[in-house]
Amino acid sequence: MYSFFNMNFIIPDILLLLFPFIVIGSRLFCNYRSQLPWRIANFGFIAIFILLNFIPLASGEGRFFICNWKIDDFGVLMREVLIISAILGIWLSKDYFEHGADGKPQMHQIAEFIGAIAFATFGGVTVVSACDMLTFFLGLEIATIPMYALTAWNKKDQLGSEAATKYILMGSVATAFELFGFSYLYGFAGSLHFGEIQQAVAAGTNPLLWVSVLFLFCGIGFKLTLFPFYTWAPDVYEGAPTPVTAVLSVTSKATAIAFLVVLVFGPLAPVQEQIAPLIALLAGTTLFVGNLGALKQSRLRRFMAYSSIAQAGYIMVALLGPATTAKTAIVYYLFVYAVSNYLAFFIFGIIGHHREETFASLRGLSKQNPSLAVALAISMFSLAGIPPLAGFFGKFHLFFSGASTGHYALVAFAVLNNVLALYYYIQLIKSAWVDEPDGHLSPLRLTRRQRGVIVALSISVVALGFIPFLSNNVFAGFSF
Amino acid sequence: MINDVTLGYLIFLCPLLTFVINGLFVGNRNAKAAAAIAVTLNGVSALSAILVAVHYFCSTFAPQKAVLFEYTFLPFIDDLVARIGMLVDPLSVMMLVVVTFISLMVNIYSIGYMREDRAEGRFFALLSLFSFSMLGLVVATNLFQMFIFWELVGVSSYLLIGFWYHKPSAVSASKQAFILTRFADSFFLLGIVLVSYVVGSFDFSAINSLSLYPFRTETIDLGLCVISKANALILGSILIFTGGWGKSAMFPMHIWLPNAMEGPTPVSSIIHSATMVVAGVYLVARLFPFFAVCGDSLTIIMWVGAFTMVFAAVIACTQKDIKRILAYSTLSQLGYMMFALGACKIGQAVVTTGWTASTFHIFTHAFFKCSLFLIAGSLIHQVHTNDLDAMGGLRKKMPVTYVCSLISILAISGIPPFSGFFSKDEIILTAFQAHHYTVFALALLTSGLTTFYMFRLFFLAFHGEPRHEGVKAGHVHEDLAMTLPIVVLAVPALLSGLLGKGLFEKFFTPGKLHAPVFVKLPEASWIPFAAIGIAVLALAIAWFFYASPKAKIQRALDAENRSGLYKVVYNKFYFDEMYYTVVRQFIIGGVARVSRAFNDYVIEGLLAFSVWFIHKLGDLVRTAQAGYLPFYLGTLIVGVLIWRFFGQLPL
């Protein structure tokens, strides 16, 4: 068994588990206006991120903590994605807790907010490091339940509560599906442990397994907004507060896809061949429907919802590939996607601070603030997958992984859908660059944090793509 | 022959240099300098051409071909190489002399004629560009080089016809000329591609020295039909002739030449009478052995030439614009040359006298027709109109011009001892000896018509009472710069026939022929007298109508109340109108409109439909998103069923 001293790889997870309690608890020792929780949060997340980077990668099977907490390369990199998403999320949300245009903050209780985000992040971490179905299920729930709360964070906001209601009702149904799937899988293998399930699956299949696979995919299809389970996403994305939407679109997607990766390349690895058609169909339909839905949108967050549905479809393509390729592609894509998405949401946040978040309020941006318009163009083209921006290389990895097992037709279909995607992203760029503003534009105010973050994100979107060592490191890991 | 090589270079480089200097540097800033450069350099080029000619004909080397210099221009595959070179044989040397000499004359003439024009520099530049291209054409060693310069003379003619680009008529005339010749050239190019593909070479030496027998067996797929390579060669020869057809303005592609008279007169005199328009004849003469082996293509050439000859002569009899009269007479003379080449064919055999006659006629015609145009130009310069209505009674005012024009007109009418007589007599003789009696008759008739309309012009212009205020008032004078070339040209117009006859009969043969050469020719010493008789008769008729004391000039000039036939002829058989209808209605209004409609409605329509379809699908997706929670929950359940049945899980 491990001695305590070479168990340091578990430290970040433990810190992450304790971290939300510290943040929320800090509220007891300071007054309402104090910045203490915010400072602790920043410090904590960044510290955890740095600690994660100390974990050496490429250690084969990964290491185990009391035999059902596994930490492998994929896990570490997913942790990094989740932490980055959390950090950006709280930075984005910070402005909403300060005095807005009408002198009152749009949201309250930052400490609890950060705590919720931290819980969700930990849920994601649990999912990627689970070795049995129970941990797996608990992780998923820990990742999901805070999201319900976050969606309804503005108690005064009518749309928020409606969105939350829809979200939690459908979410619970999806949970029921998953549980049903889990129960059959347990019945099939007679054990909760992934290793034994994998042996059982390799030994032979029967309808019980396929029913469970069906239910599991349908349940996770809800969280990953696959066709036809995506219907909640547009409404929830629109109803929730902007920072919550951003966190939803990155963290919960990352958790869900991690769930699928663990499942497909873990217990179900022996039957990946048989479930490939299902995955291909899910991917194709999802990205097609997502692109179609985004064609004629006028509200930014709903637009982003559809675009993220389509992105989920693209990610699914990678699941068809062999384990290493697929995992690399997915992690790399999640990095890129998180960065591009947050860049977009930061800009929307700045726009939405004084105007409502629609295409119309982007008009005249290129005249009013060219650099912001450039940043917007960068993020949109990156999401559309235009080289040399990171988004292209991310998609290229995904398609590469999909094509490596010969699914040329699906890849061709996905690539053709890129044209549709390009169309609606160009629509958005058009309203920012081409359309003349109608009437007076309310001034845009950028705080130093916002400016810094936007510059940093823009640079990384441009650089993440074609700087080769980065793609190497995503593969080989940040090992200092 | 190093000396000749340098001279050969000089012949080309001088006009090119003139073009570059005048076009780029001197331009319109200094008209005098431009003119001086043009005249000197063209003089040098003419001088060296004459030197080359003298040296060539005096050398024992004489009738053979020689290549003074040759460069590889663009290699294609193994033997198929485009070269730029200078071929020297009697024909090309003769053309060199003619072109350089006439271009010198015309340059001198233009000093006077273009004196008032703003863009004199441009004029001289383009004129030299033309002579350069024409020289390149006549010394071509292969079809590719021929085509290159063929196009260049075409474009310089376009630029010169449209020289006064603010005159809409001139602009449209230039466009018409270029497009019509271009149309013919497209077939020429096709012919070149076809022949060079079959023969595997562009060189005249290769093409002229081939016989069809080796090609009878192999076949070639022309897309629509598969034919033997021999037939392909015959087709190619006809296509190549089509190029000459258009360039020499044979019927029915003749209409551009009369309209081209919108250009300045010096241009008409050099390009549209003396040199460029004979390029078609020259092409056929150059490739004569090839045509000779190519079945009936010579017969086609003969008939095209013969018909144009008569057709143009008839029209010329009724025109009132003197330049147009001359243009139609040019057409008619080109018809002579063309059919003389065509008439060489008797069954499978060939007589070579026609070839000699035709080239001889090129030579003589160049001088007298050029001088006639220059004369017309100076008349127009005096009365400021082309219309015979405004002329008359110029004999006393312009005596020198009068004499010179008489010489040239006698020359073209084929009255001995003027130059035209000898060449035309040869041609008519050929037609008779080759048993083409119909053509022979037509030729005799046409020579009569020629005399008639030329003297009609002569009498109406110089005799009778002045019909123009300017002439009456007497500010009419002879400009030295314009009269000098006329006088100089009158000399060859008078003598070139007499002196040239021996030269041509000695040296001018089409070269080695694969077809059997027909030697025993019927004797016909009466033909010259017949020709002269008809000419004199026509002259008398012309005198009776237009110059005799009781001639009614007004009635003669009146084009309105005439018989319908006269009107038809006067309106050139309405060919211009036909062309315009075809082009406007059929090409622009028909084909072009249909193809644009196809593009705008079919292609763009399909595009629009697909966009619409995608948008409809998008609407479908968004209508599902009605915000109705039970429906959303339903999708969860339905989703399970969908993937149960379509998920291809082995359930």
Place this chain on the structure above:
Amino acid sequence: METILFNLIWIIPLLTVLVCVPLSATRTGILKAIHATSATIVLLIVCFLTYRVYALTGEPANELAAPLALRFFTDIPWLSMMGAHYTVGADGLNILLLALTAFIVWGGVLVSWNIKGNQKVFFALIQLLATSVYGVYMSFDLVLFFVFYEMEALCMYLMIACYGSGRRDYGGKKLTLTLAFGSSMILATLFGLYFEGGVNSWSIMELSKVSLPMEFQMWAFPLMFMGFAVSSSLFPFHFWSPDGHSAAPTAVSMLAAGVMMKMGAYGCLRVAMFLMPEAAKIWLPYVVALLIFNVVLGPFIALRHKDLKYITAYSSISHLGLIFLGLAALTPVGLRGASLQMISHGFLTGLFFATIGMIYERTHTRDITEMGGIMRKMPFLGVGFVLAGFAGLGLPGFSGFIAESTIFIGAFQQDSTLTRIVTVLAILSITTTAVYILQTANRMLHGPLPKKYEGLTDGCFREKLVIVVLVACLLFIGICPGWIADMLDTSIAPIFEKISAATQPVISGIGG
């Protein structure tokens, strides 16, 4: 040393953009100075390298780049996971295209001197576009190639929609999306090439050594060929170019028609036909049928248009059709003719759009029925336009004639029925070209001058310089084509070897 210079070709424009980022957008003078200088430097570098490649013709090349004879060969591992490399090199074909690009970019920077709007962004976008085009012509690794190839979409839309005229948003969208459509078809086949090739390499040279499975080629070749053909506006994918060109600002029209439309044809030759010769032999004779629209109907459509840019766009469509005729001939002469036409048409259409843009700046209309007699007011621009026209209708002395005659002769060597028919039609349709070009020139330049144009001025020195240089290029190629033909032949030889070596299996259903 030369290798470094060669790599600088695409790096310099990028650096220029970075240099200009800190500058404030108001200091346009210095901005334009910087961009013009960098464009000139690149031009000089490329001209020098072109000369070097010409001088090295016949010398043994880098054996790593076999079977192609590449100079300045650079090969660095790039994206290790996918085995993508940074592989660039130069042979006769692409160095000439690079030279063409350098000239057009240089001209484009100069003609868009006083463009409306945010000039900082505009020039940055031009440089990015230049980078992408240079990259496409330089790269021999398919990933690198595609990255550069797709980059254009990023710049094109913004340039057209923000700085264009007329229906700029529509035109920009149409152009960008159609090109993206084409490149998506290419991307789909690229993966196939990599995995079917099975040499774990994206390098064109490596892939050219393996022979790909036939059933893969049969679907991949048409997909990829069409994908490339979209950007060369081969029927039925030509619809983007008239609207796009007419909406675009002058410089973008020059670049788009001058060099970007060649990228497609270049890709067809360098990637599709080189890597999948068997399928090429089967499919290309059918592709020829599409050319009837491009070559024969294109000029007629131009005849019906009144807008200068539409006319030029359709003339480009017909000229690019000739490129494909040369490619489809599958003979050395035909391939050389196609490459010649790429270069020649680049200069030609660049000159066309440059003069049109200058005239449009003054008359503020492109409708030829409203113009007339402006030759009197601006003889220089008028002459420039007429010369472009002459080059366009294939007048000897200009490069157009060389290219077209080479294509005709080369295409006639191909002994297949359809090709023959199309070749004959193409040769005969030079008349139509003459008709619309002369009609345009006459309507616009000749005839009486309308009152409103009394105040027009001729081109300034900068504009004259551009015109003179482009005309000089056209004449230079037209008068001494021998050397350029040598360069092209040496670089086309390996491609043709691969094609001629390809045994043509009979596929049931297609029936080669």
Place this chain on the structure above:
Amino acid sequence: MNLMNCLILAFLLFGIGVWGLMRRRHLIGMLISIELMLNAANINFISFAYFSAHDATAGALFSIFVIAVTACEMAIALAIIVTMYRRHKSLDVDQLRDLHD
């Protein structure tokens, strides 16, 4: 009393849950139907644990955890429903039509 019966029972329960979910327009009712579906899964676990699985404790354990997790999920759900009731003054899902395309 064998495995198949239990599975059928669970499946019926699940079906009832789905049916109720579809039929109900009252949010609380829908939550109860979801509870039924979750408990169907629990029955599955327990019955598999009892009859077939060689790792019997795991199934029982799992169901315990599920009950706990569902409890807090329901707590959150009820909280959200309460806030929504404050806005809409009704628990009818047909009222939730503000968010849509």
